[in-house]
Amino acid sequence: MTTITHLINGEQIAGTSGRFAEARNPATGELICKVPLATPAELDAAVEKAALAQKSWGAVNPQRRARVMMKFGALINDHMDELAEILSKEHGKTIPDAKGDIQRGLEVVEVCMGVPALTKGEFTGDAGTGIDLYSIRQPLGVVAGITPFNFPAMIPLWKMAPAIACGNAMILKPSERTPNTSMRLAELFKEAGLPDGVLQVVHGDKECVDAILDNDTIQAVGFVGSTPIAQYIYGRAATNGKRAQCFGGAKNHMVIMPDADLDKAADALIGAGYGAAGERCMAISVAVPVGQETADKLIEKLVPKIEKLKVAPYTGGDDVDFGPVITQASKERIEALIASGVKQGAKLVTDGRNLSIQGYEEGYFVGPSLFDNVTPDMDIYKEEIFGPVLSFVRKDSYEDALELVNNNEYGNGTAIYTADGDVARDFVAKVEIGMVGVNFPIPVPLSYYSFGGWKKSGFGDLDQYGPDAFKFYTKTKKVSSRWFSGIKDGVALNFKSID
Numbered sequence: 115m116t117t118i119t120h121l122i123n124g125e126q127i128a129g130t131s132g133r134f135a136e137a138r139n140p141a142t143g144e145l146i147c148k149v150p151l152a153t154p155a156e157l158d159a160a161v162e163k164a165a166l167a168q169k170s171w172g173a174v175n176p177q178r179r180a181r182v183m184m185k186f187g188a189l190i191n192d193h194m195d196e197l198a199e200i201l202s203k204e205h206g207k208t209i210p211d212a213k214g215d216i217q218r219g220l221e222v223v224e225v226c227m228g229v230p231a232l233t234k235g236e237f238t239g240d241a242g243t244g245i246d247l248y249s250i251r252q253p254l255g256v257v258a259g260i261t262p263f264n265f266p267a268m269i270p271l272w273k274m275a276p277a278i279a280c281g282n283a284m285i286l287k288p289s290e291r292t293p294n295t296s297m298r299l300a301e302l303f304k305e306a307g308l309p310d311g312v313l314q315v316v317h318g319d320k321e322c323v324d325a326i327l328d329n330d331t332i333q334a335v336g337f338v339g340s341t342p343i344a345q346y347i348y349g350r351a352a353t354n355g356k357r358a359q360c361f362g363g364a365k366n367h368m369v370i371m372p373d374a375d376l377d378k379a380a381d382a383l384i385g386a387g388y389g390a391a392g393e394r395c396m397a398i399s400v401a402v403p404v405g406q407e408t409a410d411k412l413i414e415k416l417v418p419k420i421e422k423l424k425v426a427p428y429t430g431g432d433d434v435d436f437g438p439v440i441t442q443a444s445k446e447r448i449e450a451l452i453a454s455g456v457k458q459g460a461k462l463v464t465d466g467r468n469l470s471i472q473g474y475e476e477g478y479f480v481g482p483s484l485f486d487n488v489t490p491d492m493d494i495y496k497e498e499i500f501g502p503v504l505s506f507v508r509k510d511s512y513e514d515a516l517e518l519v520n521n522n523e524y525g526n527g528t529a530i531y532t533a534d535g536d537v538a539r540d541f542v543a544k545v546e547i548g549m550v551g552v553n554f555p556i557p558v559p560l561s562y563y564s565f566g567g568w569k570k571s572g573f574g575d576l577d578q579y580g581p582d583a584f585k586f587y588t589k590t591k592k593v594s595s596r597w598f599s600g601i602k603d604g605v606a607l608n609f610k611s612i613d
Contacts, residue, residue: 117148118293120156120317121300123163124310130156135290135319140206140438141427143476149290152318154325160285160314161331164256167311168283172253176230176281183279185306187223190216193302201266201295202428206437206478209428211390212267219271221561222579226279232584233280245596251588253281254333254357258326260287260347262339263440264393264500266295272565273336274303274313276583283312285326291440293317327351334586336578337361338395340498341524341570348573359574359586363498364526364567367400367507368555369515369541372408374531380415382531382555387504388423388482391436395571396527396549396556399499400488401506402515409508413463413486420464420482425502427474438478439501445478448501452483455494455505461486466502490518498524512537520546525568529555548572 117134119126129150137146152160171179190197198212207215225232235249259273270288277284288296300315316322326332327350334357337347341362351358368386370379386398403409423435439445449467456462466481480501488495488505495505509515519528529551530541538552548567551557559565559580566577576582 116146117150118297118317120150120152120160121297121313121315122160123167123314124304129317135317137204137291137293138441139203140440141429141474141477141479143442143478146204147294149293149317151290152316152322152325154321154328157285157316157318157322157325158329160316161256161329163311164283164285164314165331167309168253168255168281171278171283171309171312172255172281174281176233176279179279179281180227180229182303182307183223183227183229183275186275186303186308187220187227189302189306190220190223190299193298197267197295197298200298201292202437204292204294205263205266206440207390207428208434208437211436212428215265216267218558218561219265219268219275222272223275225561225580226275229279229584232581233588235590241594242596244598245594247592247594249590249592251280251584251590254587254589256283256285256331257334257587258285258287258332258336260323260326260335260337260339261289261296263289263291264390264395266292267299269338270296270299272579272583274299276579277336277587278303278308278312280584280587282587284314285332286313286315287318287322287326288315290317290319323347324350327354327356330354332356334358335360336586338578344573345570357574357586359566359572359576359578361395361566361572361578362570363524364395364397364571365400365495365498365522365524366396366398366527366529367402367519367522368398368529368531369402369512369519370404370408370412371512371530371532371534371537372405373533374408374553375533376408376412376415378553379531380412380419382529383412383416383504384419384423386529386555388420388436388502391439391480392502393439393500394556395567396558398529398555399504400495401504402509402518403506404509404512404515406508406510409486409506413484413506416484417463420484423482425469425479425481426471427477436502439480440478442478444501445480448480448499448503451494451497451499451501452503455485455488455492458492458494460488460492460494460505490521516541516544520544523569524571526571527551527557527567529553529557548577
């Protein structure tokens with residue numbers, strides 16, 4: 115067991131608060147490291163160093179910043195196996211899933227290599243007599259990212275790569291449950307040529323988060339986590355005059371039409387419902403089969419697939435489908451929600467509770483659970499379970515299924531499985547969700563688009579990564595320029611259009 119440090123101005127700095135969190139291996143329950151929880155004074159000191167570093171980094175031309183991103187991307191590739199091992203140990207994901215986590219973050223880094231083109235301004239010559247109009251994009255200064263446990267590489271990279279590519283300095287506060295992946299990524303960023311102080315990694319809890327939100331130097335905050343905390347951070351950041359993009363929880367539905375290929379739909383539900391132990395904000399947690407026959411046939415196809423899923427630690431072999439959930443508290447909460455589903459009248463088709471794996475009895479394992487006959491008033495429908503639990507809500511018509519999706523308070527992702535192009539087009543047009551899949555179960559946009567949900571899944575005007583990130587992490591300066599050679603003198607007291 116070790117005690118990790120903050121990364122401040124390129125150096126590993128021990129915490130001084132005397133308060134610590136614990137990061138444990140979810141497969142064994144063993145303590146991996148103690149994590150220092152920063153005081154507001156420690157956070158403020160890190161911000162001060164970041165502000166100094168940002169002045170020179172912001173003056174570096176975009177092409178040279180892009181070269182650092184290129185080297186950083188190459189180093190991530192070179193260290194993929196090492197990073198996956200670190201990530202799997204502290205999170206519990208299988209190695210292939212960990213590599214997917216890293217890869218999706220790396221793809222954002224690759225887009226950031228094009229920062230010279232992505233931060234260009236606009237120019238209009240001779241907008242008026244002797245007048246040029248143009249805009250330039252400039253960095254905000256110091257920004258912050260507050261990231262969750264469930265994607266220890268991807269989401270920190272979503273935050274730090276575009277922020278830094280745009281010329282900002284970044285304060286990264288990763289989850290205290292999965293701190294080591296972010297620390298290693300920060301070391302690789304430094305190895306790629308990033309100047310000391312441009313990226314600071316500060317560990318902490320709510321005290322540190324509040325210090326971030328109240329620090330006057332920090333100009334923008336990005337967050338991913340639960341909806342109540344996203345809403346809290348968004349409100350406090352906005353009150354303090356900061357930009358904020360805050361992404362919260364989800365309850366993602368997949369509508370399965372009677373004409374759908376049910377074999378493909380079943381495979382999609384297995385991957386989207388149970389992959390990564392359901393600890394994904396884009397997991398499908400609600401299947402909405404249209405018609406009783408569709409539901410019955412789909413259940414019949416799903417159960418044998420569920421029974422074949424192998425739940426084990428990531429070291430258990432290449433055939434492991436998913437591992438443990440993140441903490442003992444998470445395991446207890448998931449199992450309590452399963453119990454509530456039974457009590458409230460849902461039919462528990464497969465029960466993932468009380469799973470024990472020989473040699474890993476202290477691990478936080480939950481097997482795959484499947485509920486049928488779930489109704490929207492049940493806790494298992496209303497709450498984001500964030501575990502390997504899939505609920506069937508049967509509907510008699512497409513219109514009823516669409517209404518169910520639209521009435522849910524969350525709006526992160528959804529999918530429809532159908533062979534009818536007209537139905538699919540209607541669904542895409544009318545569904546009130548930020549990311550939509552057509553015969554595609556987890557519709558996470560590629561890195562040159564942007565990621566973000568609607569309703570209580572997202573707070574803020576701009577999404578993560580892609581084009582929106584370059585808008586979020588820069589401010590636009592508009593310039594009207596005129597030179598007086600050959601122009602007659604005169605005074606204008608009225609406000610009028612340029613001519």
